[in-house]
Amino acid sequence: MTTTQVRADDVTAQDWLGLAGQRVLVAGAGGIGSACARAFEDAGARVCAVDVATDALARLDGRIERITADLTTPSGCTAAVDGVVEHWGGIDVLVHAIGANHRVPVLDVADDEWHRMIEVNLTSAFRLGRAAGRHMVAAGYGRQVYCSSVSSTLAHPDHGPYAASKGGLDQLLRVMAREWAADGVTVNAIAPGYTDTELTRGHLDRPGVREHYTSLVPAGRLGTVEDLTGAVLFLASRQAAFVTGQVLYVDGGRTLV
Numbered sequence: 001m002t003t004t005q006v007r008a009d010d011v012t013a014q015d016w017l018g019l020a021g022q023r024v025l026v027a028g029a030g031g032i033g034s035a036c037a038r039a040f041e042d043a044g045a046r047v048c049a050v051d052v053a054t055d056a057l058a059r060l061d062g063r064i065e066r067i068t069a070d071l072t073t074p075s076g077c078t079a080a081v082d083g084v085v086e087h088w089g090g091i092d093v094l095v096h097a098i099g100a101n102h103r104v105p106v107l108d109v110a111d112d113e114w115h116r117m118i119e120v121n122l123t124s125a126f127r128l129g130r131a132a133g134r135h136m137v138a139a140g141y142g143r144q145v146y147c148s149s150v151s152s153t154l155a156h157p158d159h160g161p162y163a164a165s166k167g168g169l170d171q172l173l174r175v176m177a178r179e180w181a182a183d184g185v186t187v188n189a190i191a192p193g194y195t196d197t198e199l200t201r202g203h204l205d206r207p208g209v210r211e212h213y214t215s216l217v218p219a220g221r222l223g224t225v226e227d228l229t230g231a232v233l234f235l236a237s238r239q240a241a242f243v244t245g246q247v248l249y250v251d252g253g254r255t256l257v
Helices: 005-018 029-042 056-057 072-090 111-139 160-181 209-215 225-235
Strands: 025-026 046-051 065-068 093-096 142-147 183-191 247-248
Touching: 005 065, 025 029, 025 072, 025 111, 029 046, 029 093, 029 225, 046 072, 056 065, 056 183, 056 225, 065 072, 072 111, 093 111, 111 183, 111 247, 142 160, 142 225, 183 225, 225 247
Parallel strands: 025 046, 025 093, 046 065, 093 142, 142 183, 183 247
Antiparallel strands: none
Protein backbone atom coordinates (compact mmCIF):
# COMPACT_ATOMS: atom_id res chain seq x y z
CA MET A 1 0.00 0.00 0.00
CA THR A 2 1.40 3.41 -0.92
CA THR A 3 1.91 6.28 1.49
CA THR A 4 -0.85 8.18 -0.30
CA GLN A 5 -3.29 5.30 0.21
CA VAL A 6 -2.39 4.96 3.89
CA ARG A 7 -2.92 8.69 4.38
CA ALA A 8 -6.29 8.59 2.63
CA ASP A 9 -7.41 5.65 4.79
CA ASP A 10 -6.29 7.46 7.94
CA VAL A 11 -8.27 10.58 6.98
CA THR A 12 -11.39 8.49 6.29
CA ALA A 13 -11.08 6.78 9.66
CA GLN A 14 -10.66 10.08 11.48
CA ASP A 15 -13.17 12.15 9.54
CA TRP A 16 -15.84 11.57 12.17
CA LEU A 17 -14.19 14.72 13.59
CA GLY A 18 -15.10 16.59 10.41
CA LEU A 19 -11.64 18.15 10.15
CA ALA A 20 -10.72 17.03 6.64
CA GLY A 21 -10.25 20.11 4.50
CA GLN A 22 -10.69 22.53 7.38
CA ARG A 23 -8.59 25.70 7.24
CA VAL A 24 -6.60 25.82 10.47
CA LEU A 25 -4.33 28.52 11.85
CA VAL A 26 -2.08 27.39 14.70
CA ALA A 27 -0.44 30.23 16.61
CA GLY A 28 2.86 28.99 18.00
CA ALA A 29 5.30 26.51 16.47
CA GLY A 30 6.80 25.36 19.77
CA GLY A 31 6.08 22.09 21.54
CA ILE A 32 2.29 22.29 21.94
CA GLY A 33 1.76 24.30 18.77
CA SER A 34 3.85 22.01 16.57
CA ALA A 35 2.12 18.91 18.00
CA CYS A 36 -1.28 20.45 17.26
CA ALA A 37 -0.26 21.46 13.75
CA ARG A 38 0.86 17.91 12.97
CA ALA A 39 -2.28 16.41 14.51
CA PHE A 40 -4.55 18.58 12.38
CA GLU A 41 -2.49 17.79 9.30
CA ASP A 42 -2.81 14.07 10.05
CA ALA A 43 -6.59 14.54 10.34
CA GLY A 44 -6.70 15.91 6.81
CA ALA A 45 -6.93 19.61 7.60
CA ARG A 46 -5.11 22.37 5.78
CA VAL A 47 -2.76 23.83 8.36
CA CYS A 48 -0.82 27.07 8.65
CA ALA A 49 1.47 27.75 11.61
CA VAL A 50 2.54 31.22 12.65
CA ASP A 51 5.44 32.12 14.91
CA VAL A 52 8.12 34.77 15.23
CA ALA A 53 10.77 32.02 15.54
CA THR A 54 11.81 30.95 12.05
CA ASP A 55 13.81 28.00 13.39
CA ALA A 56 10.69 26.54 15.05
CA LEU A 57 8.71 26.97 11.83
CA ALA A 58 11.47 25.29 9.84
CA ARG A 59 11.14 22.11 11.92
CA LEU A 60 7.50 21.60 10.89
CA ASP A 61 6.32 19.14 8.27
CA GLY A 62 6.79 20.39 4.73
CA ARG A 63 3.05 20.23 4.02
CA ILE A 64 2.27 22.73 6.79
CA GLU A 65 2.14 26.33 5.58
CA ARG A 66 4.19 28.87 7.55
CA ILE A 67 3.84 32.54 8.38
CA THR A 68 6.50 34.47 10.25
CA ALA A 69 4.91 37.16 12.40
CA ASP A 70 5.27 38.77 15.80
CA LEU A 71 2.02 37.98 17.57
CA THR A 72 2.71 40.49 20.33
CA THR A 73 1.89 43.23 17.81
CA PRO A 74 -1.52 44.16 16.37
CA SER A 75 -0.15 44.05 12.83
CA GLY A 76 1.34 40.58 13.36
CA CYS A 77 -1.98 39.13 14.52
CA THR A 78 -3.91 40.73 11.67
CA ALA A 79 -1.34 39.63 9.10
CA ALA A 80 -1.49 36.01 10.30
CA VAL A 81 -5.26 35.76 10.03
CA ASP A 82 -5.43 37.71 6.78
CA GLY A 83 -2.70 35.51 5.31
CA VAL A 84 -4.77 32.37 5.91
CA VAL A 85 -7.96 33.98 4.61
CA GLU A 86 -6.24 35.23 1.45
CA HIS A 87 -4.54 31.89 0.81
CA TRP A 88 -7.51 29.58 1.47
CA GLY A 89 -10.50 31.88 1.19
CA GLY A 90 -11.41 31.70 4.88
CA ILE A 91 -10.50 30.37 8.29
CA ASP A 92 -12.35 27.60 10.12
CA VAL A 93 -10.17 26.90 13.17
CA LEU A 94 -7.86 29.02 15.32
CA VAL A 95 -5.58 27.37 17.87
CA HIS A 96 -3.72 29.71 20.22
CA ALA A 97 -0.68 27.91 21.63
CA ILE A 98 1.84 30.60 22.45
CA GLY A 99 2.94 31.47 25.95
CA ALA A 100 5.72 32.58 28.24
CA ASN A 101 6.42 32.33 31.95
CA HIS A 102 8.86 33.98 34.33
CA ARG A 103 8.91 32.32 37.73
CA VAL A 104 9.60 34.91 40.41
CA PRO A 105 7.70 36.05 43.52
CA VAL A 106 5.21 38.86 43.00
CA LEU A 107 7.39 41.24 45.02
CA ASP A 108 10.19 40.72 42.51
CA VAL A 109 8.15 41.10 39.30
CA ALA A 110 9.31 44.13 37.33
CA ASP A 111 6.75 46.21 35.48
CA ASP A 112 8.20 45.40 32.07
CA GLU A 113 8.07 41.67 32.83
CA TRP A 114 4.45 41.95 33.90
CA HIS A 115 3.57 43.72 30.67
CA ARG A 116 5.46 41.14 28.61
CA MET A 117 3.59 38.22 30.19
CA ILE A 118 0.22 39.87 29.62
CA GLU A 119 1.14 40.82 26.05
CA VAL A 120 2.35 37.35 25.06
CA ASN A 121 -0.20 35.21 26.90
CA LEU A 122 -3.37 37.28 26.92
CA THR A 123 -3.27 40.24 24.54
CA SER A 124 -2.14 38.09 21.63
CA ALA A 125 -5.12 35.81 22.30
CA PHE A 126 -7.47 38.79 22.28
CA ARG A 127 -6.06 40.20 19.05
CA LEU A 128 -5.94 36.88 17.20
CA GLY A 129 -9.36 35.84 18.47
CA ARG A 130 -10.88 39.15 17.43
CA ALA A 131 -9.29 39.04 13.97
CA ALA A 132 -10.34 35.44 13.34
CA GLY A 133 -13.72 36.00 14.98
CA ARG A 134 -14.66 38.68 12.47
CA HIS A 135 -14.25 36.22 9.60
CA MET A 136 -15.88 33.33 11.47
CA VAL A 137 -18.94 35.31 12.55
CA ALA A 138 -19.41 36.57 8.99
CA ALA A 139 -19.13 33.00 7.67
CA GLY A 140 -21.47 31.57 10.31
CA TYR A 141 -18.97 28.95 11.43
CA GLY A 142 -15.75 28.73 13.42
CA ARG A 143 -13.82 26.97 16.14
CA GLN A 144 -11.37 28.70 18.47
CA VAL A 145 -9.26 26.70 20.94
CA TYR A 146 -6.90 28.34 23.41
CA CYS A 147 -4.16 26.93 25.59
CA SER A 148 -4.91 27.90 29.17
CA SER A 149 -3.32 26.30 32.25
CA VAL A 150 -4.10 24.80 35.63
CA SER A 151 -2.37 27.95 36.89
CA SER A 152 -5.56 29.85 36.03
CA THR A 153 -7.22 28.21 39.03
CA LEU A 154 -4.38 26.91 41.25
CA ALA A 155 -2.37 29.45 43.26
CA HIS A 156 1.14 28.35 42.37
CA PRO A 157 3.84 30.49 43.98
CA ASP A 158 6.12 32.47 41.66
CA HIS A 159 3.45 32.45 38.92
CA GLY A 160 1.77 35.83 39.45
CA PRO A 161 1.80 37.32 35.91
CA TYR A 162 1.40 33.92 34.25
CA ALA A 163 -1.55 32.92 36.44
CA ALA A 164 -3.19 36.31 35.94
CA SER A 165 -2.83 36.05 32.17
CA LYS A 166 -4.33 32.56 32.09
CA GLY A 167 -7.18 33.50 34.41
CA GLY A 168 -7.90 36.48 32.18
CA LEU A 169 -7.79 34.20 29.15
CA ASP A 170 -10.40 31.88 30.66
CA GLN A 171 -12.79 34.76 31.20
CA LEU A 172 -12.07 36.32 27.80
CA LEU A 173 -12.94 33.11 25.97
CA ARG A 174 -16.21 32.83 27.91
CA VAL A 175 -17.25 36.29 26.79
CA MET A 176 -16.27 35.59 23.17
CA ALA A 177 -18.18 32.29 23.36
CA ARG A 178 -21.27 34.08 24.66
CA GLU A 179 -21.13 36.78 22.02
CA TRP A 180 -20.53 34.47 19.04
CA ALA A 181 -22.56 31.37 19.94
CA ALA A 182 -25.56 32.32 17.82
CA ASP A 183 -23.25 32.78 14.83
CA GLY A 184 -21.99 29.20 14.87
CA VAL A 185 -18.64 30.01 16.46
CA THR A 186 -17.43 28.04 19.49
CA VAL A 187 -14.64 29.23 21.79
CA ASN A 188 -13.01 26.84 24.26
CA ALA A 189 -9.69 26.08 25.90
CA ILE A 190 -7.62 23.21 27.14
CA ALA A 191 -5.83 23.66 30.46
CA PRO A 192 -2.73 21.47 30.63
CA GLY A 193 -1.29 20.41 33.95
CA TYR A 194 2.42 19.90 34.46
CA THR A 195 3.58 19.18 30.92
CA ASP A 196 7.08 18.62 29.60
CA THR A 197 7.43 21.28 26.88
CA GLU A 198 10.03 23.69 25.59
CA LEU A 199 8.51 26.32 27.87
CA THR A 200 8.80 24.21 31.04
CA ARG A 201 11.80 21.96 30.42
CA GLY A 202 14.44 24.29 31.80
CA HIS A 203 12.52 24.58 35.06
CA LEU A 204 11.68 20.86 35.22
CA ASP A 205 15.33 19.90 34.80
CA ARG A 206 16.37 21.72 37.96
CA PRO A 207 17.28 19.33 40.81
CA GLY A 208 14.19 17.78 42.38
CA VAL A 209 11.65 19.84 40.43
CA ARG A 210 10.48 17.13 38.03
CA GLU A 211 10.10 14.65 40.88
CA HIS A 212 8.18 17.15 43.00
CA TYR A 213 5.68 18.00 40.27
CA THR A 214 5.21 14.36 39.35
CA SER A 215 4.31 13.61 42.97
CA LEU A 216 1.42 16.08 42.74
CA VAL A 217 -0.21 14.39 39.73
CA PRO A 218 -2.60 11.51 40.55
CA ALA A 219 -1.77 9.90 37.19
CA GLY A 220 1.81 9.51 38.43
CA ARG A 221 3.54 11.24 35.52
CA LEU A 222 3.92 14.56 33.79
CA GLY A 223 1.97 15.28 30.64
CA THR A 224 3.34 15.27 27.12
CA VAL A 225 2.33 17.43 24.18
CA GLU A 226 0.79 14.33 22.61
CA ASP A 227 -1.58 14.10 25.60
CA LEU A 228 -3.05 17.45 24.59
CA THR A 229 -3.74 17.08 20.90
CA GLY A 230 -6.78 14.81 21.21
CA ALA A 231 -8.58 17.37 23.35
CA VAL A 232 -7.70 20.16 20.92
CA LEU A 233 -8.92 18.17 17.91
CA PHE A 234 -12.18 17.34 19.68
CA LEU A 235 -12.91 20.96 20.61
CA ALA A 236 -12.18 22.00 17.01
CA SER A 237 -14.38 19.28 15.55
CA ARG A 238 -18.01 18.98 14.50
CA GLN A 239 -18.45 16.62 17.46
CA ALA A 240 -18.08 19.65 19.77
CA ALA A 241 -20.60 21.86 17.97
CA PHE A 242 -22.62 22.34 21.19
CA VAL A 243 -19.60 22.84 23.46
CA THR A 244 -18.58 26.45 23.98
CA GLY A 245 -17.15 28.63 26.73
CA GLN A 246 -15.51 25.64 28.41
CA VAL A 247 -12.05 25.02 29.83
CA LEU A 248 -11.10 21.35 29.54
CA TYR A 249 -8.46 20.32 32.10
CA VAL A 250 -5.94 17.92 30.61
CA ASP A 251 -3.89 17.49 33.75
CA GLY A 252 -3.74 13.85 34.87
CA GLY A 253 -5.95 14.78 37.82
CA ARG A 254 -3.77 17.62 39.15
CA THR A 255 -6.73 19.90 39.86
CA LEU A 256 -8.39 17.15 41.91
CA VAL A 257 -5.90 17.39 44.77
